[in-house]
Amino acid sequence: MTPIEIAIQRLPNGGGLPLPAYASDGAAGMDVVAAETLTIRPGTRHAVATGFAIAIPAGYEVQVRPRSGLALKHGITCLNTPGTIDSDYRGEVKVILANLGDDNFEIRRGDRIAQLVPAPVQRAAFVEIASLDETARGAGGFGSTGVTSEAAEPAEDEAEPAGVASLSAMPLRRPGE
Numbered sequence: 001m002t003p004i005e006i007a008i009q010r011l012p013n014g015g016g017l018p019l020p021a022y023a024s025d026g027a028a029g030m031d032v033v034a035a036e037t038l039t040i041r042p043g044t045r046h047a048v049a050t051g052f053a054i055a056i057p058a059g060y061e062v063q064v065r066p067r068s069g070l071a072l073k074h075g076i077t078c079l080n081t082p083g084t085i086d087s088d089y090r091g092e093v094k095v096i097l098a099n100l101g102d103d104n105f106e107i108r109r110g111d112r113i114a115q116l117v118p119a120p121v122q123r124a125a126f127v128e129i130a131s132l133d134e135t136a137r138g139a140g141g142f143g144s145t146g147v148t149s150e151a152a153e154p155a156e157d158e159a160e161p162a163g164v165a166s167l168s169a170m171p172l173r174r175p176g177e
């Protein structure tokens with residue numbers, strides 16, 4: 001697939017930093033580095049400077065996504081993931097990092113903090129009508145199809161063989177609970 005071209009302008013605070021780039025031939029995201037040095041305390045967030053601005057072609061956006069290594073090892077995520085860079089935005093791209101971990105997270109200028117994924121944008125126009133067509137789901141949502149009651153237990157012949165664990169029977173806990 002031919003890559004789209006995105007104009008990029010290095011800002012004064014971005015001097016000497018690498019521009020966003022793919023780390024491998026098959027990488028979906030371009031790694032982006034921090035243009036500032038700071039500490040994000042547990043439970044806090046910061047819009048981290050990147051030192052560049054971009055002009056995305058009309059019909060596209062750029063998504064700002066977290067890096068899985070930072071998420072898993074340190075609880076660092078993009079709070080608004082995926083962040084949306086609009087094609088008409090000309091300000092500095094920022095990465096809104098949140099520290100969901102238990103320790104201070106130190107960011108040094110030049111550290112890779114997130115990844116950028118360009119994507120086509122499908123726009124829509126709402127058409128207001130008095131009532132919507134009916135469906136089997138109707139207004140059911142937010143877990144309405146989950147197994148929560150005895151009535152939803154599988155019949156005898158559908159039950160798992162003895163000794164085989166069922167995921168629905170396992171208490172799922174988050175670490176620390």
Ligand SMILES: O=c1ccn([C@H]2C[C@H](O)[C@@H](COP(=O)(O)OP(=O)(O)OP(=O)(O)O)O2)c(=O)[nH]1
Nearest residue numbers: 064080083084085086087089092093094095096
């Ligand atoms: O992670 C992000 C998200 C957004 N932006 C910039 C680019 C984007 O085009 C602009 C607005 O983002 P968004 O539309 O998500 O924010 P909003 O809260 O709706 O603000 P606005 O009223 O300015 O659109 O902020 C970033 O630099 N990083």
